[in-house]
Amino acid sequence: MNHISKRKQDHVDLCVNHNMNHKSKTTGLERYEFIHNALPEINYEDISTATFFLQKEIAAPLFISSMTGGFKGATSINQQLAEIAATIKIPLGIGSLRIALHDTSVHDSFTIIKRIVGDTIPLFGNIGAAEIAQKSNHAPLLSILEKCKADAIAIHLNPLQELLQPEGNPQFKGVLFGIESFIKLYQKPVIVKEVGAGISMNVASKLLDIGVSAIDVAGAGGTSWAGVELTRNSDTSYENIFWDWGIPTSECVQMIVPLKKTYAFELYASGGIQSAFDIAMSIALGADSVGMAGSIIKSLINDGNQATLNMIENLIMNIKRIMFLTGSHNIEQLKLAAIKEK
Template identity: 40%
Template sequence: MPEVTNTNSPSIESRKTEHIRINLERNVQFPRLTTGLEKYRFMHRALPELNLSEIDSRVTLFGKTLSAPIVISSMTGGTELAHQINQRLAEAAQATGVAMGLGSQRAGVEHPELAYTYQVRNVAPDILLFANIGAVQFNYGYGPEQCQRAIDMIEADALILHFNVLQEAVQPEGDTNFRGLLKKVEAVCKAVNVPVIAKEVGWGFSEQDVRHLVDCGIAAIDVAGSGGTSWSEVEYHRAPTAFHARVAAAFADWGIPTADAIQYAVAAAPGLPVIASGGLRDGIDIAKCIALGAIAGGIAGPFLKAADESTEAVEQLIRELTAQFRIAMLCSGAPTIEALQKTPLIREA
């Protein structure tokens, strides 16, 4: 097994706790850059010839059927607080039939005693569940073996490889060697026993990047565009010096808006499942993403705040999102997800 050597300070565990607290307690949204979804609207159908109770919001992804195209996006793990959050998120996902991603599992891979903070099958045996490893770690000792351990750790249905170049670059302890990753990503796609998803973390993928990832064997793209949580803002708040804070602050509005990132991914990889995330805040946002070509919408920040409260708060949020989404389908005349994907949007001038 390759030796895993990156043990930067502060510890992964303390950094994870910092990230949770900053996201809960500080304003870490993009100051000016938006998702771009506000530029689009549906043509209202006053006579949709549909019954709301018969709207079919189900979608199948990686062999599992979701009640609605909602993904609780990857957030956390590796601490006791993260364990509580993940349990609540998973309980709600199980109760409502939506998908869930875990936060980066590096802490659990390197410290097996922390694996329990990611494990949720005890409360969510049936959900579509995604494991998660940072792609940059392939240049710091990781490979297919560590990825398979992350998958097995949580009995995952798919593996997310997250690409967070800007976050690592503005993080004082960041891992910043992103050279030569594509061949290593390809090796992982061939070696692991589940589909592999490429996910950005809030700055989006370009069309060129998506093409490269498809050539590597990636099975789906989570665009994670700009307009929601800005991780450069998060790193600004945890910067140890004024120098680091100013460097991070300069990138507060960097990135590809989510609406653009969806269209780049669809153009680069027709037919490949695209998960839209990055600043989605209600069911109408999710519906717009489906109409732009995505198969599902992922949300993180609002779910983190709900999970900090209770499982019931997470369930309530999922039910609200689902109700909003289904009404958007009704009022745009789309009885199914397939119909919604073909529903034209009006772009504002």
């Protein structure tokens, strides 16, 4: 197994079998509550959780965040994630395609997804921002995106992870220019995400200035990628602060929402999302859709495909219940639901 395959497998194993969450930092969503609406003036059966993701209709404002591909067990994981996403009709992120640029033998672990989901859901590829910045020839990436038949790409910003990763590459000079050049080349939407340390308003404005279509905050409060890499790293010189480094998910959303007055873009909340409350509150704070990674891979590997499907269907049913109690017919109305800080 090559070293990237091994790392991808380690990432899944650590996230599933060990507690890799932030230790003392939370998403901050728990600081809010919905104001109960005793006069909702709607019938429960008339409520729709359907919404749009990059112009495609989906069943609920929820997606499976970019996770894996590129090692032996990844084909089966991606196959099951694809079946779940297609059955429920929610978008799916493919894991980083970096390994596929070097090793054609792993292509199937990525391309299998489209064969299952067809055109039913939005499917987005994934690559690291440093990779985009350091390469001037994007032909191999465009070719693998085409092979995966992705509708969009999510570029991840992960300076904290690269800094702490034993084999990391903390080279972030030229990243913004690299993303801008890629946007000009790629004919499809570009999402920019973090991986659990969050995106600030300042960073979001820079990204929106160069024309990204969506920002996925991937904030702190869930999987800590510093935690994952510190666990893999034998270098003990790092201070404890890094495990919990990052901007809580709710704070990222609140900071970035006002930019909607100036720019047209979709805003996704992710990082530590676990419950229907987390999803509904993220929407009420202004997110358009909400992503989940860690809780889904844990459920899939520990409890299986059907249990994960049931878990997600249950989340959507509870979002609908929250919509009823806040008098929200649809997701646009849920964005306006009355909330308050506890």
